[in-house]
Amino acid sequence: MRNVLRRREAGIALALLVVIGVTTAVQPGFLLSAGGWRDLLLTPAILVVLAVGQAVVVITRNVDLSVGSVLGLTAYLTGRLFMAAPDLPIIVVALVAVAAGALLGLINGSIVAFARVPALVITLGTLYVYRGVTLTWAGSDRIDAGDMPRTFLGLGTRQVLGIPVLTIVAAIVLVAVGYYMYTSRGGRQLYAIGSDPDAAALQGLPVRRRLLWAFALNGALAGLAGVMFAARYGTVSSGAGTGMELQVVGAVVVGGVAIFGGSGTVAGAALGAMLLLTINRALPVVGIPDFWQRAVVGALIIGAIALDRVLANRRSRRLAAARDAAPPGAPPGAPPGSVPPGAGPDDREEATA
Amino acid sequence: MPNAAPTLRLEGVAKSFGPVAALRSGTLVVRAGSIHALVGENGAGKSTLVKIVGGVHRRDAGIVELDGEPVDFAGPAEAKAAGVAVIHQEPASFPDLTVTENIFLGREPLGRFRRIDRRAMREGARDLFRELGVDLDPDRPAEGLSIADQQIVEIAKAISLDARLLVMDEPTAALSAVEVRRLFAVARGLRDAGRAVVFISHRLDEVADLCDTVTVMRDGEHVSTDTVTDVTPDELVRRMVGRDVAELYPKMPSTPGEVALRVEGLESTGTFHDVSFEVRAGEIVGLAGLVGAGRSEIARAVFGIDRYDAGRVAVGGRTLRPGDPAAAIAAGLALVPEDRRLQGLVTESSVARNVSAVARKRLARLGILLPDVEARLARDWSGRLAVKAGALDALATTMSGGNQQKVVLAKWLATGPKVLMVDEPTRGIDVGTKAEVHRLLSTLAAEGLAVLMISSELPEVLGMADRVLVVREGRIVSELSRAEATPEAVMRAATPGAARSDTATEGAA
Structure with a gap:
C-alpha cells in the first residue's frame, strides 16, 4: 500500500507537471514570465492551507463543510480589526483571526464528538450559521483596500527570493502539519480513528479529544486562510469564500485522501489543490470553452474516487487469494506482492514540501 | 506467595443487555503464575465476562478485584492502565496502519522532541515476532491479514503491554499447529514470570495441554472449577452441554x-x-x-x-x-438475517409497513399499494404469529426483541x-x-x-x-x-x- 500511496502522490505531481508543460508549450508566458511564475505559486496558496486542514479532518472519517464560511468570517474580522485599531501589529491581527477560526472549528468538533451526529450534517448547519453571522455583522458593507495597512496588503503580493510570501506560509503549514501527522502519536491516532472508529474506542484511544483537536486545527487553518484572503484580495465582502468548501473537499479527494478516512496524506491534498487551481487557469489558456473547464474538474474528482475503489478492490481480492493459497501450517507472512521487509525506513513521505 | 490475593477475582458478576441476561453469575479466581482455562458453549457468557474484565462493558452487579483491590473500569484505557491485556475474539486492527503501528498504537516509543522513533518501534515489533517465532513483515499494512495473522498481531500487542493479567479469548481458533505451539511457549513463559493468564478455548486438548485450572460456564453461570488433571475432557463436555x-x-x-x-x-x-x-x-x-x-x-x-x-x-x-x-x-427464497435491528426491520416504520415490505409488489394493484390491503396482510400474519403489538401502526422500534423477530418472520412468510x-x-x-x-x-x-x-x-x-x-x-x-x-x-x-x-x-x- 505504501507503494500505491507513493505512486498516488507522484501521480498527482506528474499530472500537475504535464498540465504546466502543455500549457507552457501553447503559451510560454504561463510559466516563463515573472507574472506567470508568481501566479503559478500564489494562486493555490489559500486553497492549499484549507486542503491541509480538511485532509486532517477527512482522515478521521469526518468532513468539515463550514470552512468557506469560517474563511469569510475571519477575513472580515481581519479587516474590522485593522479598521478599529490601525496600529495593531499584523501578527496580532493574524493570531486573533486564527484563534477565532480555531474556536469555530472547536464548535464543530464538540458537536460531532459529543452529540455523535454525522459531521456532514453538523458542518452543513454551521456553514449557514457562520455565514449568517458574517452577513448580519457586515450587512452590505465591505472592507476595501483603503481600510487595511499597506504593509499588510503588500504581503499578499510580495515575494522573497522569487517566491510569494503567501506560498511560503502555505508551505510552512504543509510541512508542519505533515510532520505532525507522520511523527507524532496523536497524528497516527487520527489515522487509526478514521481507519476503524469502533476499534479505536475498543483500544481506549482518546477518540473525542483527537476529534476536537482535528476540527480545531482545521478551523485555525481556515482562520489563517481568511487572513491570507484579506491580504491577497484587499476587499472582503460578506460573501467571501462562498462555495470554497466544495473546492477544498474536491482537492482533498483528488489528492488521494480516502473519503472514508484512514489513508492519504496532507501532501497529497496540497498537490490536489494545486492541480485543481492550475487546471482552472490552464484550460482557458489552451482555448477550452467554459463548459468543458468545469466538466474537466468534475471528471477529475469522479476519476479520483473511482481509482480509489478500483485499487482497494483489487488489493483486497489479491490479499484474499494469497490467504487461501497459503498452505496450512505454513508460516503466515507477507503475501506475494506486498512490500518486502527492509524497504527503507522513511519511505512513506508525508511532508514532501 | 501462598497467602497473596489472587491476581483476578470475580464473584457473582452479572450483565444484561436489555431484557437478556448475558452473564448471570460470573465467578472466576485466577492466581498469579497460573494459566486458567475458561470453557463453555457459544453464548455461555465467556466473552461478556472477558469484556467486563477488559473494561469494554460495565457490570450490573458483582465483585471484580485485581490483586485484592476492587476495580470498576470505565473504559478499555483504564483496564490497560491497570495492567490488564485482553485479546478479544474478533481482533480489532486498523487496516490502514502498518502491523508495527497497530502493535504500538498510543504507546509508540518516542525519540527526541516526542517524535515517534520508528526505528525503535520496528525493532520492537521484530523482537516480538521473533519471540513468537512468526515471520510477519512489520511494515506491511494490517489490511488483508488473515484472521490468524491478526491474532498474532493482537498477541504481540498484549505481550508488549507487559501486563499482570493476560486474557485470551479463543486465540487459537484460527492458528496453525506450529503457531499454537509457539503461543503456548509464550504463555508458559508469562506464567513462569509470575503473570496470570486466562485462556478461553473450544479445543479441550489444548486446555489439557496448557492450563492448570479449568472453569466451566453454562448459560451465563459458573458451573465448576477444577484442577485440569482432575477432570476428563468427556466430563468437561458433559458439564458444558449439561441439560x-x-x-x-x-x-x-x-x-x-x-x-x-x-x-x-x-x-x-x-x-x-x-x-x-x-x-x-x-x-x-x-x-x-x-x-x-x-x-x-x-x-x-x-x-x-x-x-x-x-x-x-x-x-x-x-x-x-x-x-x-x-x-x-x-x-x-427468504432470509431472516442475524441482526434483525440492522438488517431485518425498518425500526422507524409501523408493524404493518414492515410486514408488507417485501410482499409489496405482489400486493400492489397497478403499482399502487392501498393501505387497507397492507393492513389486511399485516393483520393476518400478526395474528398467526401472535405478535404482541399495541396496534398495527405501532413503530417496530418500540417492541420487544421477540416480537420484532416475529414481525421479521411475518414479513418473509407473507412472500409465500x-x-x-x-x-x-x-x-x-x-x-x-x-x-x-x-x-x-x-x-x-x-x-x-x-x-x-x-x-x-x-x-x-x-x-x-x-x-x-x-x-x-x-x-x-x-x-x-x-x-x-x-x-x-x-x-x-x-x-x-x-x-x-x-x-x-x-x-x-
Whole structure:
C-alpha cells in the first residue's frame, strides 16, 4: 500500500507537471514570465492551507463543510480589526483571526464528538450559521483596500527570493502539519480513528479529544486562510469564500485522501489543490470553452474516487487469494506482492514540501 | 506467595443487555503464575465476562478485584492502565496502519522532541515476532491479514503491554499447529514470570495441554472449577452441554418431500469452500458451527447478497442468478438475517409497513399499494404469529426483541416462500418467546416449508433440526442425522482439534 500511496502522490505531481508543460508549450508566458511564475505559486496558496486542514479532518472519517464560511468570517474580522485599531501589529491581527477560526472549528468538533451526529450534517448547519453571522455583522458593507495597512496588503503580493510570501506560509503549514501527522502519536491516532472508529474506542484511544483537536486545527487553518484572503484580495465582502468548501473537499479527494478516512496524506491534498487551481487557469489558456473547464474538474474528482475503489478492490481480492493459497501450517507472512521487509525506513513521505 | 490475593477475582458478576441476561453469575479466581482455562458453549457468557474484565462493558452487579483491590473500569484505557491485556475474539486492527503501528498504537516509543522513533518501534515489533517465532513483515499494512495473522498481531500487542493479567479469548481458533505451539511457549513463559493468564478455548486438548485450572460456564453461570488433571475432557463436555435437550423443543415429525434448495460447490475466496447441500420440503436443516466458521456468509451468498466465485444455487430445480436477491425472492427464497435491528426491520416504520415490505409488489394493484390491503396482510400474519403489538401502526422500534423477530418472520412468510433461511432466529429473545418461535418453525416445516436454520445454540440446533450440517473453517465437515446429532458429536466436528482420532488429517488451517 505504501507503494500505491507513493505512486498516488507522484501521480498527482506528474499530472500537475504535464498540465504546466502543455500549457507552457501553447503559451510560454504561463510559466516563463515573472507574472506567470508568481501566479503559478500564489494562486493555490489559500486553497492549499484549507486542503491541509480538511485532509486532517477527512482522515478521521469526518468532513468539515463550514470552512468557506469560517474563511469569510475571519477575513472580515481581519479587516474590522485593522479598521478599529490601525496600529495593531499584523501578527496580532493574524493570531486573533486564527484563534477565532480555531474556536469555530472547536464548535464543530464538540458537536460531532459529543452529540455523535454525522459531521456532514453538523458542518452543513454551521456553514449557514457562520455565514449568517458574517452577513448580519457586515450587512452590505465591505472592507476595501483603503481600510487595511499597506504593509499588510503588500504581503499578499510580495515575494522573497522569487517566491510569494503567501506560498511560503502555505508551505510552512504543509510541512508542519505533515510532520505532525507522520511523527507524532496523536497524528497516527487520527489515522487509526478514521481507519476503524469502533476499534479505536475498543483500544481506549482518546477518540473525542483527537476529534476536537482535528476540527480545531482545521478551523485555525481556515482562520489563517481568511487572513491570507484579506491580504491577497484587499476587499472582503460578506460573501467571501462562498462555495470554497466544495473546492477544498474536491482537492482533498483528488489528492488521494480516502473519503472514508484512514489513508492519504496532507501532501497529497496540497498537490490536489494545486492541480485543481492550475487546471482552472490552464484550460482557458489552451482555448477550452467554459463548459468543458468545469466538466474537466468534475471528471477529475469522479476519476479520483473511482481509482480509489478500483485499487482497494483489487488489493483486497489479491490479499484474499494469497490467504487461501497459503498452505496450512505454513508460516503466515507477507503475501506475494506486498512490500518486502527492509524497504527503507522513511519511505512513506508525508511532508514532501 | 501462598497467602497473596489472587491476581483476578470475580464473584457473582452479572450483565444484561436489555431484557437478556448475558452473564448471570460470573465467578472466576485466577492466581498469579497460573494459566486458567475458561470453557463453555457459544453464548455461555465467556466473552461478556472477558469484556467486563477488559473494561469494554460495565457490570450490573458483582465483585471484580485485581490483586485484592476492587476495580470498576470505565473504559478499555483504564483496564490497560491497570495492567490488564485482553485479546478479544474478533481482533480489532486498523487496516490502514502498518502491523508495527497497530502493535504500538498510543504507546509508540518516542525519540527526541516526542517524535515517534520508528526505528525503535520496528525493532520492537521484530523482537516480538521473533519471540513468537512468526515471520510477519512489520511494515506491511494490517489490511488483508488473515484472521490468524491478526491474532498474532493482537498477541504481540498484549505481550508488549507487559501486563499482570493476560486474557485470551479463543486465540487459537484460527492458528496453525506450529503457531499454537509457539503461543503456548509464550504463555508458559508469562506464567513462569509470575503473570496470570486466562485462556478461553473450544479445543479441550489444548486446555489439557496448557492450563492448570479449568472453569466451566453454562448459560451465563459458573458451573465448576477444577484442577485440569482432575477432570476428563468427556466430563468437561458433559458439564458444558449439561441439560436435557429433547423436551424443550416441540419438534413435530415430518416427512421430507422434494428437494427445495440445492447448493452445489459454492466457493468464495477467503470465506468458504466447496459448500454443497440440499434442503427438502418439510425439513429443518441445522447449520451448526462455531462463531466465525462462515455459516452466515454461506446464507448470504445463497440468497445473493454476497457474491461467490464458483458454484450453483437452485431453488425448486431452477438455478438462481448469483448476486440477485430480488430473483431469489421471486424464486421463493427468504432470509431472516442475524441482526434483525440492522438488517431485518425498518425500526422507524409501523408493524404493518414492515410486514408488507417485501410482499409489496405482489400486493400492489397497478403499482399502487392501498393501505387497507397492507393492513389486511399485516393483520393476518400478526395474528398467526401472535405478535404482541399495541396496534398495527405501532413503530417496530418500540417492541420487544421477540416480537420484532416475529414481525421479521411475518414479513418473509407473507412472500409465500418455498425455502426459509433463518440466521440465529432466537438470539437475544426471552425464553417464552423463544419457544413460540420454535413452535412456529416446526409448524411451518410440517406444512411443507424447507427450513435452513443457522444457530450457535447447540440445544436449539439439536432440538429443532432433522439433519445437522457442521461448518468448520468455511467447509461443511460433517452431516449428522437427528439420531446421530448428540451435543458431543456436533461439538467434536465443529471444533478444530477436539478429536484427533477421526479428523487427524485435517490440520488447522
